[in-house]
Amino acid sequence: MPTPRHVDLAISATWVVPVEPAGALTGHVVLVDGGKIVGVVPDAEAARDYLARERVSLERHALLPGLVNAHTHTAMTLLRGIADDVSLSTWLEQHIWPREAEYVTPEYVQDGVTLGAAEMLRGGITCCNDMYFYPDAAARAYQAAGMRAVLGLPVLDFPTPYASDPDAYLQAGLAARDAFKHAPRLSFMLAPHAPYTVGDATFEKIVTYAHQLDLPIQTHLQETQRELDESIAASGASPLVRLDRLGVTGPAFVAIHSVHLAPGDVELLARQRCHVVHCPTSNLKLASGIAPVGELVAQGVNVAIGTDGPASNNRQDMFAEMRLAALLAKARSGDAAALPAQQVIGMATLAGAHALGLQERIGSLVAGKEADLIAVNLGELDDAPLYDPISHLVHVAGRERVTDVWVGGVRILRDRKLTTLDEAALLARAQLWQQKLA
Numbered sequence: 055m056p057t058p059r060h061v062d063l064a065i066s067a068t069w070v071v072p073v074e075p076a077g078a079l080t081g082h083v084v085l086v087d088g089g090k091i092v093g094v095v096p097d098a099e100a101a102r103d104y105l106a107r108e109r110v111s112l113e114r115h116a117l118l119p120g121l122v123n124a125h126t127h128t129a130m131t132l133l134r135g136i137a138d139d140v141s142l143s144t145w146l147e148q149h150i151w152p153r154e155a156e157y158v159t160p161e162y163v164q165d166g167v168t169l170g171a172a173e174m175l176r177g178g179i180t181c182c183n184d185m186y187f188y189p190d191a192a193a194r195a196y197q198a199a200g201m202r203a204v205l206g207l208p209v210l211d212f213p214t215p216y217a218s219d220p221d222a223y224l225q226a227g228l229a230a231r232d233a234f235k236h237a238p239r240l241s242f243m244l245a246p247h248a249p250y251t252v253g254d255a256t257f258e259k260i261v262t263y264a265h266q267l268d269l270p271i272q273t274h275l276q277e278t279q280r281e282l283d284e285s286i287a288a289s290g291a292s293p294l295v296r297l298d299r300l301g302v303t304g305p306a307f308v309a310i311h312s313v314h315l316a317p318g319d320v321e322l323l324a325r326q327r328c329h330v331v332h333c334p335t336s337n338l339k340l341a342s343g344i345a346p347v348g349e350l351v352a353q354g355v356n357v358a359i360g361t362d363g364p365a366s367n368n369r370q371d372m373f374a375e376m377r378l379a380a381l382l383a384k385a386r387s388g389d390a391a392a393l394p395a396q397q398v399i400g401m402a403t404l405a406g407a408h409a410l411g412l413q414e415r416i417g418s419l420v421a422g423k424e425a426d427l428i429a430v431n432l433g434e435l436d437d438a439p440l441y442d443p444i445s446h447l448v449h450v451a452g453r454e455r456v457t458d459v460w461v462g463g464v465r466i467l468r469d470r471k472l473t474t475l476d477e478a479a480l481l482a483r484a485q486l487w488q489q490k491l492a
C-alpha cells in the first residue's frame with residue numbers, strides 16, 4: 055500500500071464549486087499544501103491517499119474560489135456615503151476631488167484600504183484591483199490584511215497632492231512597483247484615470263512603459279453618454295477608437311465600465327482581446343446606464359465584475375454585484391436565459407483573474423493554483439429548500455453568509471472573525487476620519 059501524502063490542509067464541504075469545471079461537486083475535499091491547491095478529490099480518495107495536518111469540515115457550506123473584485127478605489131471607503139444622488143460629473147467635481155485634494159495622504163490611503171480590505175475579506179473577496187493615489191501605502195495595507203491585490207498606478211494630466219504632472223505620477227507609481235514587485239500577493243498595472251482626464255501624449259508614454267515593463271493598462275472607459283458624445287464631437291471617434299490608434303488596446307488592456315459603446319466598439323474590444331469590467335451598481339447609482347454585457351460576452355469579450363469605489367456604490371459586495379449583473383443582463387436583453395448563475399460566478403472569479411493577468415494563479419479550484427478559497431453557509435432557514443447551490447450563491451446568499459476565507463492557504467477569516475486585523479481598532483480609526491471629513 056503506498057504511503058499517504060502529507061498536506062497542510064484538507065477542507066471538506068457539502069458542495070465544492072470549482073468553477074473549472076462548471077457545477078457543484080458533493081462528497082469532495084479540497085487539499086492544500088504550501089499555500090497551493092493540491093487537488094479537489096472525492097472523500098474516499100482523500101482518506102486513502104492523503105494525511106492532512108489540519109482538517110476543516112464545512113457541514114452546510116459551499117466552498118468556492120475567492121471572489122475577484124476587478125475594479126475599485128479602496129481608500130475611498132473613508133468617503134462611503136458622503137455624496138449620494140448626484141451625477142458623475144457633479145459627484146467628482148463638487149464632492150470627491152475637493153475632499154481628495156485636501157485630505158488624501160499616505161496615512162489616509164493606508165487607513166482607507168485597511169478598512170476596505172476588511173470589508174472585502176468579510177464578504178468573500180480575496181483579490182481586488184485597486185486604482186488610487188499612494189499605491190505604496192495601499193500595498194502596505196494589503197500586506198497587513200493578507201489580501202491579494204492588483205495596484206493600479208494612477209496617472210492624471212492635472213496636479214493633485216500626490217503628483218504634479220504625468221511624469222511625476224508615473225515616477226511615483228513605478229517607485230511603488232519597484233518597492234513591492236517581489237511581494238507574493240501584489241501585482242501592478244498602469245492606470246490612466248480616463249480618456250477625458252489623460253491626453254494623447256500621456257497615453258503614448260504609458261504605452262511605452264507598458265511595453266518596457268510588461269505592465270497591463272487599465273482605464274475608466276465610456277462610463278457615460280456624455281463622455282462618448284464629447285469624444286465624437288471633438289475627434290469623430292469614440293474614446294476606445296482613440297485609444298486603439300494610440301496603441302493602448304490589446305490583451306493586456308482592461309476597459310472599466312464600457313457602458314456606452316459606439317457602433318464597432320464591441321467588435322474592436324473583441325478583436326483586440328481586451329477585457330471589460332462591469333460595475334453594475336455604480337453605473338446605476340450614478341445614472342450612467344447599463345453596460346451591454348450580453349453583446350460583449352456573445353462577441354467573446356472577457357467580462358469581469360467590479361464594485362467600483364465605495365463612494366459610488368456604497369458597498370464592496372460582490373454578491374450584490376453578481377445578482378445585479380444577472381438581473382440587468384436579463385432585463386436589458388429581454389431574455390431570461392441571459393447570464394445564468396454559473397456564468398455570473400465565473401465572471402466574479404475566473405474572468406476577473408483573467409482580466410488581471412492572474413488566470414494561471416487564481417480564479418478556480420485547480421491543482422497548482424493558489425489556495426484562495428471562501429466558504430459560504432447555505433444551510434440557514436432563508437436558504438431552504440435548496441435545489442441548486444449555484445443558483446443560491448447568486449440569487450439567495452448574501453455576503454454575510456461568508457464564514458471562512460483563505461488567501462494563499464492562510465485562514466484570514468475564521469467563523470466571520472478576521473485573523474489579521476483588529477476590528478475594534480479599525481472602527482475607531484474610521485470614526486476619527488469621519489469627524490475630519492464630515
Ligand SMILES: [Zn+2]
Binds near residue numbers: 125127274310362363
Ligand atoms: Zn472607478
